[in-house]
Amino acid sequence: MVIIKRYILIGSLIISGGVNGQTINTPDHKNEKTAFQIAAPWNEAYDVRSDVAIVYGVNDAGGKFEERVKGWRDKGYKVHFMTGIAWGQYQDYFLGEYDGKTHLDEGQVERDGDTIWHGKNVPYTVPSDNFLKYLKTHLKRAIDAGVSAIHLEEPEFWARAGYSGAFKKEWKRYYGFDWKPQHESPEATYQSSKLKYDLYYNALKECFAYVKSYSKSVGKDVKCYVPTHSLINYSSWRIVSPEASLASIKDVDGYIAQVWTGTSREPVYFNGVEKERVFENAFLEYGSMISMIQPTGKKIFLLTDPIEDWPRTWDDYKKNYQATFTAKLLYPTVADYEVMPWPNRIYLGKFKMEGSDEKQPIAPAYAMQMQVMVNSLNEIPVSNNKLNGSHGMGVLVSNSMMFQRFPTHEGYEDPQLSNFYGMAMPLLKRGVPIETVHMENLLHENALKNIKVLIMSYSNMKPLNEAYHTELADWVKKGGVLIYYGRDNDPFQEVNEWWNTKGKNYKAPSEDLFEKLNIADTSEFIKSGKGWVSINRHDPKELVLTKNADNVLINKVKEAYEVKANATKLAFKNNFLLHRGPYIIAAVLNENDDQTPLVIKGPVVDLFDPELPVLREKTVKPGEQAYLYNINAATGVAPKVLATAARVYNEEVKNQIYTFTVKSPANTVNVMRIKLPQKPIEISMRNGDNEIPIDSNKWDAESKTVLLKFKNLSKGIDVKIRW
Structure with missing residues (x-):
């Protein structure tokens, strides 16, 4: 007899603690590979069968929080808790039920005096000490209910906010001088964003310290996660958040990468054209999130959504779900997933079909396809295989990308975050699996371990610490190749920061970097130690805002990769292809000179087709993606x-x-x-x-x-x- 252990849930550990000292079932933290978030109570209509049900909100779904937790646990799920840290169903706090005082004045406020709302009587919040004290009552209640992890999601401060009395109070406490309106100068904009960033960094640090301390006091080990959008999306949407810095908080155990159609469909420029490029954007977003945490060794779940928040058609949802789903699977080092948010919205919601005004429930065929995809995530392995193409190309990013997005000051424009996309999109569209490297991670020894050529610019971000330059210079001198793009003439170059204070007098932060590299300002490659540097006095946005303007970058990168880095030939192609165990993941790029379809030999099962056909070969056209099961990989393993x-x-x-x-x-x-x-x-x-x-x-x-x-x-x- 053979017992096949695949898909069998691990039982719960019994430990003491919980409400009034009762013994409760606390699941271990192993085999938490798949999850979904849900506010509603358990219902057979959306019983997704992932490992973890992340129960949302103490006050959500009519309350009855403990009943909701128990309901999901009784059905065999490990149970986590999620709630917003910048917003949530906290009307009892804002309307005075919590402490007898109303707190609507703690909302994030725009220049015209309007509060930014997330719902009725739910403002985006300036996280005051009193608000965090209130939030801890929810965290305690969740721990007492027996959850094994806490997720504080979306630490978001809108760039256009920063005019409330609550924010002015925090400004005085942080800077020691009176508030400055952020619209009056780049300096004030930068200072405002740094404060917003720090407020939510400290808010999460304090809340998670409480979670660890309280859970330990009752004999539990409760994990702490931050579900958050990518740095790319927050920068694009003009939101400030701590992002990469959170991984350095000792009590943070990991992230959920909140990437889905709604974030990835943000239009971007390439070859002079602004439009949605969902697959490409999702690929960069997931890469940004993985780069953010990978050097720390902490856990990350990759999320995607079979629909999205904005009402669209079922056809639109399906097309873009396939694109984002493919993008996340092309990262073989991660195999933990939030398979969907709000399954009740998916299974019970109604949306239009193309060419119809009548709202309809999810079609049986799409439900089947989605469930095939979702259940495959319980199986898909981490893999040592690499995505096809030339590896070792990186683009440097930083949390400070969020600091220059709003308001716009004279002398600075960055339409649709084009200073970032100008460095990434020309290579991605040519089939190069470009990576993002977070500047905040440069102090980790492995941050640049696999990077041969790094492209960077200070046109859209600034270094928050001089130590980053020391690490970059050291990497170059050991053999790395650095390509710098930027005119260095935007008004944020002159904000009061470490490069122009305390005895330093650089006009731009790049001057400090170049001095550490001991190089002159020239576009030709200059030797620095065992490595090379090229300085190009154009802003990266110029490479994508105009048609065919990226050829100069491509030529520069080819020389850097093939000659200066002494790597292999830089491969340009129109597809990405990856084998992960028996699974084959593929995407063929459009807007590429090569319009040849990709043909994958079978026999394979097409997992994007709800009929699960067996194909002798699969043809993937430009602009399409494929998800296949290689039947030959199951040879000798039957049934x-x-x-x-x-x-x-x-x-x-x-x-x-x-x-x-x-x-x-x-x-x-x-x-x-x-x-x-x-x-x-x-x-x-x-x-x-x-x-x-x-x-x-x-x-x-x-x-x-x-x-x-x-x-x-x-x-x-x-x-x-x-x-």
Whole structure:
């Protein structure tokens, strides 16, 4: 007899503690590979069957928080807690129920005096000491309810805010002098953003210190995560957040990378054209998030969403879900995922189809496809395989990208964050798997370990610490190749910072870097130690705002990579391709001179097709993505479920009989592609005493797989296959 342990949940650990000293079930932190966030109570209609249910908000979904936590735990989930740190259902605080005082004056306020709202009586908040004291009551309640992790999401301070009395008070406390309106000078803008950044850094630091201290006092080890948008998106949307700096907080255990269609569809410039480039943007966003935490060794979940916050059509959702989903799978070092937020919105929501004004529930075919994709995330492994293409190309980014976004001052424009995209998009569009490197991580010894050529600019960001220059100079002198772009004439070059105070008198921070490198200002490559530097006096945005303007960058990068870094030939192509275990992930780029489709030889199962067809080859056209299962990878391993729109439990093989249980949201259809030693002679399905009808049973002799279709049940269906 063979017991197959794939997909079996690890049991809970029993430890003392909890409410009034009661013994509670606290799950361990192993095998928390997949998760979803949900405010609503458990319901069979959206019983997704990931490892973790992240229960949202103490006051959300009508309250009854402890009941919601227990409801999800009773169904076999490990349970986390998530709530916003900048906003949330905190009306009891803002309207005076908490301490008898109203606190609406703690909202983030724009120049015209308007509060920025997240909902009725829910302002984006200036995180005061009193607000954090209030928030800790929610954290304590969650820990007492038995959650194993706390997620404080979206530490967001709008760049256009900063005019409230609460903010002015924090300014005086932080700087020691009276508040300055940020619209009056670049200096005030920069100072305002630094304060916003610091406020949420310290807010999270304080809250997580409380979580660790209190949970330890009751015999628990509660993890702390920050679900947050990428630095790229926050910079683009003109929001200030601590981002990379959070990973340095000892009590932060990791992040959720909040990347989805809504963030990735932000239009960007390339080759003189501004438009949505969802796959490319998602690829850069996920890369930014992974770069942010990878040197620390902490955990990161990658999120995507089968729909998005903004009402669109089901067709739009499906197309862009495939694009973002593919982008995240192209990072083989990460295999932990938030598979979706708000499953009740997906399974019970109604949206339009293309060409129709009538709102409709999710189509059975899209639900099947989505569930196949989601359940594959329980299986997909971390891989040592690399994405095809030339590796070792990096673009330097910094938290200070957020500091120059609003308001716009004379002498500075950066449309659609083009100073960043000007360095990244020309290479990405030519099939180079460009990486982002966070300046704040340069003090970690592995931050530049695999980078051969680094492109950077101070046109859209500034170094917050002189030590970063010391690390960059050291990397170059040991053999790295640095390409610098920037006119260094924007007004933020002159803000009062370390490069022009306390005895330093540089007109621009780059002057300090070049001095440490001991080089002159020239566009030709200059030797510095064992490495090379090229200084190019154009802002990176100029490379994408005008058609065909990026050729100068491409030529420079080729020389840097092939000659100065002595690497292999810099490969330009129109696709990305990655093998992760039995999974094949591919994307073919449009807006590329090469319009040749990518042909992937089979036999493969197409996981983006709800019928799970077996293909002898798969053709992927420019602008398309593919997600495939390589059947040959299952050779010698039979029987095996290759793909399914449900989660599989308790697999067992005995005497030519294969049994298992499948669970998935009720009122959906399960499709399964199963590899068997030979054609089955009997297939039965039951739930207790009830026989479950099989809607489709098709044998494919060439691949030795059977395709089954039947209605899903949340409570589970026992499947028996005999051959």
